[in-house]
Amino acid sequence: MKNITLTADDDLIAAARERARSENTTLNEQFRIWLAGYARKQRMQQYEAVMAGLRGKLVVGRKLTRDEMNER
Numbered sequence: 001m002k003n004i005t006l007t008a009d010d011d012l013i014a015a016a017r018e019r020a021r022s023e024n025t026t027l028n029e030q031f032r033i034w035l036a037g038y039a040r041k042q043r044m045q046q047y048e049a050v051m052a053g054l055r056g057k058l059v060v061g062r063k064l065t066r067d068e069m070n071e072r
Contacts, residue, residue, distance in 0.1 A: 013027070020027045 016030070017027050020030050
């Protein structure tokens, strides 16, 4: 894992650490969870954009003929 340095208000960090402690976790673990969700959201948006671009271009529900499969 890579270490990074973040800057935030001291009171905010203290409050976040206290909350993490009360939830039997660490601020570091909560950041990792947030970061994974943040990255996943971007991938999901990219996926949805690709799928939107494919709508209407694909026919679902019937088998293609050999000629249709080999069209270029």
